[in-house]
Amino acid sequence: MTTTTDRSAQQARARTAWTALPHGGRDAVMLQVQCAQGHHLAKVLATDIGPIVVTTVRARSHGDRDLPDAPHSPGRAPFFVDLRDVPGADDAIPAWCDCGHRVLSRAVLRAWSAAGESRVIVD
16 A cells, blocks of 8 residues: 555656656657547656656646636646556546546556557547
């Protein structure tokens, strides 16, 4: 079982790996997850430390030219970033879009990647 401190350190490593990717990781995308309305929920990126998951933690518009909504809670980070493969970690990954809160599964993200999926639509 991992402690909160260990999880925070792993998430910080994942965020550092993400920010180190050129072009915001555009060329490192392994898998994109969207809702049925086309909102972006998550993406899995290949990094030097292994696959990481990046999810939106608040509702925002989709598309490169749309301006993101302002955070609803002061001090909230706009993204949840974590390693995709963490032994002993909670399987649930929080994600949000304009449709509402979602929960993604680490195991399902691994299965989609293993099956060669590059884009998945969830209800």
